[in-house]
Amino acid sequence: MARITLRQLLDHAAERDYGVPAFNINNMEQVLGIMAAAAATDSPVILQASRGARSYAGDIMLSKMIDAAEAMYPSIPICLHQDHGNDERTCLSAIQNGYTSVMMDGSLKADAKTPAPYEVNVAITAKVTELAHLVGVSVEGELGVLGSLETGTGEAEDGHGAEGKLSHDQLLTDPDQAVDFVRATGVDALAVAMGTSHGAYKFSRKPDGAILALHVVRAIHEKMPNLHLVMHGSSSVPQDLQEEFNKYGGEMPQTWGVPIEEILVGIRHGVRKVNIDTDCRLAMAAAIRKVGAQNKGEFDPRQFLKPAIAALKALCKARFEAFGTAGNASRLTPTPLPAMAKLYANGGLSPVFSHAKAA
Numbered sequence: 556m557a558r559i560t561l562r563q564l565l566d567h568a569a570e571r572d573y574g575v576p577a578f579n580i581n582n583m584e585q586v587l588g589i590m591a592a593a594a595a596t597d598s599p600v601i602l603q604a605s606r607g608a609r610s611y612a613g614d615i616m617l618s619k620m621i622d623a624a625e626a627m628y629p630s631i632p633i634c635l636h637q638d639h640g641n642d643e644r645t646c647l648s649a650i651q652n653g654y655t656s657v658m659m660d661g662s663l664k665a666d667a668k669t670p671a672p673y674e675v676n677v678a679i680t681a682k683v684t685e686l687a688h689l690v691g692v693s694v695e696g697e698l699g700v701l702g703s704l705e706t707g708t709g710e711a712e713d714g715h716g717a718e719g720k721l722s723h724d725q726l727l728t729d730p731d732q733a734v735d736f737v738r739a740t741g742v743d744a745l746a747v748a749m750g751t752s753h754g755a756y757k758f759s760r761k762p763d764g765a766i767l768a769l770h771v772v773r774a775i776h777e778k779m780p781n782l783h784l785v786m787h788g789s790s791s792v793p794q795d796l797q798e799e800f801n802k803y804g805g806e807m808p809q810t811w812g813v814p815i816e817e818i819l820v821g822i823r824h825g826v827r828k829v830n831i832d833t834d835c836r837l838a839m840a841a842a843i844r845k846v847g848a849q850n851k852g853e854f855d856p857r858q859f860l861k862p863a864i865a866a867l868k869a870l871c872k873a874r875f876e877a878f879g880t881a882g883n884a885s886r887l888t889p890t891p892l893p894a895m896a897k898l899y900a901n902g903g904l905s906p907v908f909s910h911a912k913a914a
């Protein structure tokens with residue numbers, strides 16, 4: 556099946572009230588595990604590559620892996636998305652490489668660690684959106700800086716994330732500013748800051764409303780019911796995976812992620828894309844540790860990676876089922892990019908900032 560744009564996929568998700576997990580990919584095993592889960596549940600899928608993934612695997616390898624996934628699973632619509640694009644070049648080169656969606660993360664400057672002034676974010680996001688829409692590609696923007704409401708810090712692991720102390724104002728997206736931002740940029744989806752952060756160490760206790768601010772999502776959704784919201788840092792860091800990882804020699808201090816039930820509250824209030832990377836990493840790493848611990852003589856990488864793919868498949872299947880994504884692949888026929896470009900040009904897509912609910 557042809558690749559699908561984020562906009563078409565999230566419009567469908569909004570019409571049918573479901574959410575779509577966006578899983579990060581870096582290698583063949585992740586693509587195999589995620590696609591097997593999508594096929595087993597008849598789910599459309601968002602595969603997203605960070606700048607780190609693109610430099611790890613290389614653009615040619617990543618694009619060919621997606622070609623292979625399409626050939627292996629012709630009935631599954633695949634959205635290939637640039638995660639956290641830091642500038643125009645990253646977003647445009649993603650489009651050259653077959654991505655149907657890009658995130659222009661203008662909440663940070665191009666160094667991916669310094670919070671950017673609002674006007675700078677608007678200007679670069681509007682520019683990327685104008686160019687991407689000319690060729691039918693979707694755009695996700697970000698307003699507010701991801702980080703912990705407990706510590707007031709962003710997280711700078713893997714070279715992406717705010718450095719230094721952040722104020723509550725920076726850590727929580729302002730709903731009125733969100734309306735202005737969406738109108739000024741024309742983005743198809745908006746990532747919001749609400750207390751989630753990337754990585755395993757999100758919360759030092761089971762999160763409540765003081766540290767996971769779902770009221771921000773509700774307030775933005777009330778102002779723009781047609782807007783597709785994106786939750787970053789949405790790994791749940793399940794207790795059983797932490798225990799499995801530690802049982803076989805890992806050393807992960809007790810931590811809490813975003814509970815599935817809180818994500819479901821988000822989905823009821825306009826969240827359509829749910830970013831998950833850490834859980835996938837943890838599921839695979841725990842499975843790899845188990846083989847290493849139980850068979851110290853093992854040296855065939857396939858014996859480590861087969862159970863890792865199976866663990867990833869189980870995790871992704873659970874997320875597709877929980878978010879209501881399951882059963883929707885067969886309901887979608889991807890609109891080709893040139894036709895999407897025409898829809899943008901003719902005003903044929905419902906404006907995401909309008910107050911009217913999508914038809």
Ligand code: G3H
Nearest residue numbers: 605607608639713753832
């Ligand atoms: O954006 C956050 C994702 O977890 C990607 O991480 O930059 O290490 O690939 P990465």
Ligand code: 13P
Nearest residue numbers: 754788789790830832833
């Ligand atoms: P996690 O680290 O919670 O999996 O978040 C991933 C993410 O937001 C990628 O953009």
Ligand code: ZN
Nearest residue numbers: 753787788830
């Ligand atoms: Zn993210």
